[in-house]
Amino acid sequence: MALASGPALGIADFERIYRSLRLIRRAEEEVARIYPSDKIKSPVHLSIGQEAVSVGICDALRRDDVVAPTYRGHAAYLAKGGPLRELFAELYGKATGVAGGKGGSMHLIDMSHNVLGASAVVGTTIPLAVGYALALKRNKSDRVVVAFFGDGATEEGVFAESLNFASLHKLPVLFVCENNYYAIHTPITRRWATNRLCERVATYGIPVHRVENGDVLMLRELAAGAVARMRRGEGPSFIECLTYRWREHVGPNEDYDQGYRARDDFNRWLKDDQVERIGRMMSDESRAQIDSEIELDIADAIEFAESSPFPEIDKLYTNVFAGN
Amino acid sequence: MALASGPALGIADFERIYRSLRLIRRAEEEVARIYPSDKIKSPVHLSIGQEAVSVGICDALRRDDVVAPTYRGHAAYLAKGGPLRELFAELYGKATGVAGGKGGSMHLIDMSHNVLGASAVVGTTIPLAVGYALALKRNKSDRVVVAFFGDGATEEGVFAESLNFASLHKLPVLFVCENNYYAIHTPITRRWATNRLCERVATYGIPVHRVENGDVLMLRELAAGAVARMRRGEGPSFIECLTYRWREHVGPNEDYDQGYRARDDFNRWLKDDQVERIGRMMSDESRAQIDSEIELDIADAIEFAESSPFPEIDKLYTNVFAGN
Amino acid sequence: MSSPATNQRLLTYVDALREGIAQEMRSDPRVFLFGLDVDDHKAIQGSTRGLVQEFGPERVFGTPLSEDAMTGVAIGAAMAGMRPIHVHIRMDFLMLAMNQLINIAAKSSYMYDGQVKVPMVIRSMIGKSWGQGAQHSQGLHAMFMHVPGLKVVAPSNAYDAKGALIAAIRDDNPVIFVEHRLLYYTDAFVPEESFAVPLGKARVCTNGDDITVVGISNMLVECLRAHEILSDIGIAAEVIDPISLVPLDIDTIVASVKRTGRLLVVDNAWTNCGASAEIVARVIECAQNGKPIQVRRMGYAPTTCPTTPVLEQAFYPDPGKIAQAVHAMVRPDANGWSPDPERAKLAYQVKFRGPF
Amino acid sequence: MSSPATNQRLLTYVDALREGIAQEMRSDPRVFLFGLDVDDHKAIQGSTRGLVQEFGPERVFGTPLSEDAMTGVAIGAAMAGMRPIHVHIRMDFLMLAMNQLINIAAKSSYMYDGQVKVPMVIRSMIGKSWGQGAQHSQGLHAMFMHVPGLKVVAPSNAYDAKGALIAAIRDDNPVIFVEHRLLYYTDAFVPEESFAVPLGKARVCTNGDDITVVGISNMLVECLRAHEILSDIGIAAEVIDPISLVPLDIDTIVASVKRTGRLLVVDNAWTNCGASAEIVARVIECAQNGKPIQVRRMGYAPTTCPTTPVLEQAFYPDPGKIAQAVHAMVRPDANGWSPDPERAKLAYQVKFRGPF
């Protein structure tokens, strides 16, 4: 695979992108490490191996732009700037979590960084992103929205409905399909009649791109182009990003021994691991510096989560309705 | 518009096709005539002007093939051979109707001619047709299923889901979109991001055709081709049939004075009226003979409906569950 | 109920809906209205007439046939600070939107612990008669009542239609707004100015000591008609309109039942796990330590809705059947009474005009 | 309940489900099973393990993520004479299938006046704990109970899981089959041979004169645990498992309540317009002319389900809370009793094994 060299980017960009990639990788590795202790009582869908999609796309966004992550959403949450402490606290079910412990891993949200709430029902946040984009357009804002979703989500009818409406109204929404080949353990070949997703999306009059090798810089470049078009009012775009989930569908482990996919596939993707690749684009010193800062941040976040209190019982009854 | 000459067909074919077209036209004109009397207490969605789609497609089918009509379904019901008496009786709400008066115009069914029950919720019968086709394939039958639906139905997510599944399993189902440009009063231009429906369907690996002029013989030919492919186990096909609804969306009247569409459009379609056109392909004598037989049949059916009893009150409680 | 103030006029339910929407759209630029066919010449039976002309196609627009995504669009826009009104000409079509309504709209405030709210109104109409049949006539409010996080309102008259719709639009939560098509051309005295009918307050429509009758949506009108028939024979029914089903003003109902000792709930829906079951259960829970209470529920027959008029008539409660049921509860020993069919038919014609 | 026959063995709920399906698939070639992930190595927690190997990919197959269309496919295949079993690993996902289930499956037999029938089973699992949260833990059976034309079954143990599933597969109607994930590894004595538990017959699990306790799905197990705790202090609860919610064997419940004078219904769902409301309302309707009856409902807290364990524990009824509620009803004057937490915890561990 040919990886983009990203000529327009400077060292500060690489460092920023690396920091984001590495933070996500390490934070999730820590989640996986802690998980067997049962302190995290929340089903975790890790993005380890898929970080480049969230990072590449979010690096092209402003803070006031909006992202709609999925239940596999730690990556998008962090890439968009969501706070680490509140993430860990939420996984621990603590009162200090982003959702006060009520949402857990599958329902991350951080409206202060414009991270929309994630849903555990596949595909349901796609039209929410479109609706958010409609509101932005009506308010004559130049902010944009990114909808992240998996290959499986494209099979839900709501995906087609959302594409049609977004294109009809020329809404500022970037559809990002993280195609990791599988929905749980079922490969695309047993779910898709054909592999012509991009072609299909294009029939809605939506510009499409397909990135086959997970190249974070290419993703960033394509996202930047799409964002520019959206800010000019030219409507939605679509990017299909091939990627690979290194761990099991849900939970902390690898699962190459389960027979549904081959470790060789993983090995091929490992070669192009974007964390490694971008890490090599800076001095060992800078990288070591970033790495150690990340370790400190993660240790701090875990400590924060561990020492935070569980919510008071009466919190069970709050926020059923807005305003009480 | 160039109309197909149908070289492979003989006079008996034209007479059969004409009889079907003319029966539907006249039966619905009678429905419209009776409607103001309020004897028909059922919302009627007339196919006047659109007969060619049902007739062209159904003429390519065997009796043991299956059709799934919509709430605008008198035409498909009759074209497939559904009995006229029981149709009128159903519209009158009589015990002798196809559904004992429980279904009305929107829920016609006649399993003895393999007419699946129609639904008043747009798009819902599309996956039913696919499921029926799955059952046929599993039973190694060479029977096929036709799903009729409007342009509006293609906007429902279930349409995309159904296409994918039917193609994935190579099911014997012919998708027939009756594109009459409108969903109620809203034109396609305000509902579809683009007009590239066929192109989109083709991305599922489904052969597609588009008939722009309502040519019943062309429709028959394309259907015959699709049916042959399906009987050979080669999977689904799709035909988009442009057509024009001459009357209002629901009810017996014209509505060109309502401002949402122009009488000129109607006039253009009138020129190619398939009832007239096919009628001209036989002697005046044969046509007159067919016409008068149809009039007798319709008069008989109306008399049957009028003289049939309403269901007994205790029928309210039957068939809530199968077998009681 | 007060007599009409000078700024009140007789207004139909449909015009009251339209006026309420228009007034809120004028005063709050965040409000927009969309849904299939809201902007065509039929204008959802007239309830959206003139809105696209006044507010333009950015704030009033039709949609593709995509109930699932359009509901998501409404929720997403609401999360972004808008106040969408999403219109469905049939309540039955909400079945296509259940995932968004139940799994997202109802839960967002809670599962995101207040970081977002979802102020939106789902207008949906219950159909009846002229062969609407199985899929065009369902009152499905119980499904929404079942799930915490949704409000559910079902006004029975023009006054409440306007006031409760305004309250629903102003509410910070998703509100399922249940209309009944047969009510659309009933009229009542309605103030010209904007006003809110508070959600969660029932109205005692008639006073009586013999029985408490709760009527939901269009059934409230049928109950009032039954009330007239019953008055003739000296039975005084206290007819209560809950207006809002979530939150439900059970206290008003319980207070009445404690006095009358009898409760009949008549719903525009099936009874099984319906609003009528809930009201009966709550009343019994609240009043079980006082004098014994007699209860009864009426609603759709436990069947699918048939189209033919003879069966359809048997499917629904009507003033005659309601009066008969009340009579059987109040005078259990006086067997076999049924109202004079002519009188019952007359009651059918009577318009219910408020004022409130 | 009889003692185990020789051909019975202890079987888990999950294995009982699998065995029931396999036996029906062997004896009836019309039966097929499909749904997301039914054929992967996790095999829906094991409940479909081995089926694709035995019956092949034409009769056991996974699907795309398309719940709406897949439900339509099941219905269409059923209309064509097949007997599909459509599996959903979460009941919450049924919200995507509501249009097909409510507007087509429930109504086809009726609106087509018997010309077609829809014999199909919708298997769906209620989740609980370990942070399933808002969208992975809902028991939504009340929505299906509300609509005529659907049967609804919620077995609480391995014996009924097998027998009721077989009955559901053989039934000519759409059956919503409600499983509970926490029950999957509970075991009971289950016959090896194929047998049907008739839909519409409740089971009296324990006899008692002080109170009738109806437990639905997993809550039946919690009620039996509460029953143990209560036995210790001399309160005899008659615990009833309705097994089938539609049709509902209300007679068995009414007969018990007429004797005990007290009814507690504990549901694995919200109470508002829930199965518990329906059971309370029906019992009151049937028993209102006898001695006064005390009623109470328990279910989910009237909130969305939170993920954090401390709140989640408060969200659900448990044996301690159930025992406490019963105690308050049976001995209203003996204020403030609560079970020894250790004893309550112990009760938690007890396995419920039948036999029946």
Ligand SMILES: Cc1ncc(C[n+]2csc(CCOP(=O)(O)OP(=O)(O)O)c2C)c(N)n1
């Ligand atoms: C509507 C719905 N159906 C099924 C599921 C169960 N489920 C959870 S994740 C998942 C796979 C989704 O695959 P994809 O969209 O490719 O995302 P990935 O997990 O691969 O990131 C499925 C089927 C669900 N959560 N929601």
Ligand SMILES: Cc1ncc(C[n+]2csc(CCOP(=O)(O)OP(=O)(O)O)c2C)c(N)n1
């Ligand atoms: C799911 C659903 N949404 C909305 C409606 C209301 N409705 C009835 S017919 C119709 C138009 C359908 O248009 P199309 O599919 O093109 O069929 P046509 O009526 O033109 O034959 C609509 C929107 C419905 N019946 N079902």
Ligand SMILES: [Mg+2]
């Ligand atoms: Mg995937």
Ligand SMILES: [Mg+2]
């Ligand atoms: Mg159309």
